[in-house]
Amino acid sequence: MNVDAIIIGGGACGLMCAVQAGMLGKRVIILEKSEKPGKKILISGGGRCNYTNIYIEGDEYISNNPNFLKSAFKQWTVEDTIQFFETYGLTGEEKTLGQLFPTNKNAKDVVKIFTQLCDELGQDIICNAHIIEVKNLDNGFEVIYNAGIKEEKLKAPKLVIATGGLPISKMGATDYALKFATKLGLKIQPTAPALVPLTITGKDADWYAKLSGNSVFCRVSNDKISFEEQILFTHWGLSGPAILQISSYWRPGEYINLDFLPDRSIQEIIENERINNGKWLLSTLLNKFFTKKFTESIGLYLPLEKQLANLNKDDIEKIQRTIHHFKVKPAGDKGYDKAEVMRGGIDTAELSSKTLECKTAPGLYFGGECLDVTGWLGGYNFQWAWASGYVIAQNL
Missing domain, CATH: 3.50.50.60 (FAD/NAD(P)-binding domain)
Structure with missing residues (x-):
């Protein structure tokens, strides 16, 4: 030819x-x-x-x-x-x-x-x-x-x-x-x-698996870059647009940071709400922003049953750290067959x-x-x- x-x-x-x-x-x-x-x-x-x-x-x-x-x-x-x-x-x-x-x-x-x-x-x-x-x-x-x-x-x-x-x-x-x-x-x-879901293994794996199917709008970041989009919990770890994006910049052994309320301050929200709703439980407040399932799961790290008026400085620091600086160390990724x-x-x-x-x-x-x-x-x-x-x- x-x-x-x-x-x-x-x-x-x-x-x-x-x-x-x-x-x-x-x-x-x-x-x-x-x-x-x-x-x-x-x-x-x-x-x-x-x-x-x-x-x-x-x-x-x-x-x-x-x-x-x-x-x-x-x-x-x-x-x-x-x-x-x-x-x-x-x-x-x-x-x-x-x-x-x-x-x-x-x-x-x-x-x-x-x-x-x-x-x-x-x-x-x-x-x-x-x-x-x-x-x-x-x-x-x-x-x-x-x-x-x-x-x-x-x-x-x-x-x-x-x-x-x-x-x-x-x-x-x-x-x-x-x-x-x-x-x-x-x-x-x-x-x-690249553009691939990330896996979680070890002692934390069950926590992610129990949240499988839950989606949260999130800022995902590392020391190179950040993305604000949905993340999706799965039975093997994390997926969703923001996770796929950060995966291209992630390397094995590194941590990524999850901010579950980007552009908001959970500390300011608590301070504002405790003025008129001090008797609210922390779980009641968090349910305004997250699914009940997610609130229950994140409650593993937080005093959910405490009233807002009774939260002390240590409690608020722990809430701030958990909501805005949730550290994740992926074990790996799902490989080429799941990569974009x-x-x-x-x-x-x-x-x-x-x-x-x-x-x-x-x-x-x-x-x-x-x-x-x-x-x-x-x-x-x-x-x-x-x-x-x-x-x-x-x-x-």
Whole structure:
């Protein structure tokens, strides 16, 4: 086949790259390991696909070189993403913290836009394609793969690796990009699950398990950053948006802090209420802010049956510390199968920030999650996938 490029990986980055290349009159072929393209798109946002975030500034990404993103995000902005999808009939509505979801549509419609465009632009998508070998030729690349009964070969002057990260294996995730890069001698930043629930073990495990299903709006923080969103207690530990966010900045052995009443002072609340409601029990006051189940559980550490008027200085200090500075030392995380994304990846120093071409292998490009670029929860990682796919397409 006479093609300008071969794209390995039919996820968000690979699909955007194929479409944008087609719009420039370039012919590409996508080789996708799974039985259909965009599988991770399809499960994102509970099947609704939070496809970007209107508040992206660039600081919401973790990378050994955060400045690496600037060029790609100048070339393909959030406004470009919004306009692209609107052009093909998909408008967005803002949810929590700038997250954009399709209006009256879902993740299937997002994938459908790409597959229809690929079809219209003559871009082939070969599914169930298992890569056997990639050869670096004098005039390009040869990819040997199996998509059925026998081995097939493709040759092209350009090669794009957009195979994603390690989450989620049942969605077809592999370490292909990392292995391929390692074979080329490229540096890899240490990888780990990110945007992932955290586990609690040991003597405190039962306390969390008994609260399973309870959700609390909370400020979750460590010495690096803080997030204010819901946390969810589970039978194995903690989840919910704020926990997923902090997990990207958490390292084993570290504590995180939970503030169950962010932007309020429990001490001031007690002082105000004891003037007119001094006979209230502490439990009565806490039930104004939390579920009865949560109040009962947190009562393990507090004098719930004391009247507000009878709380002494030590009591109030203990309440203040428990409500605003609840220390948690997670045992670990739930691993790649429960993680939204991978932290770390191919070191960005190996690529041109303007083109995403490998500095030591001309004609080879990497994009999307396999790079050392990890965004926050809420559409940030999709925006990186769209932007990197666009940038690569401009340079094929």
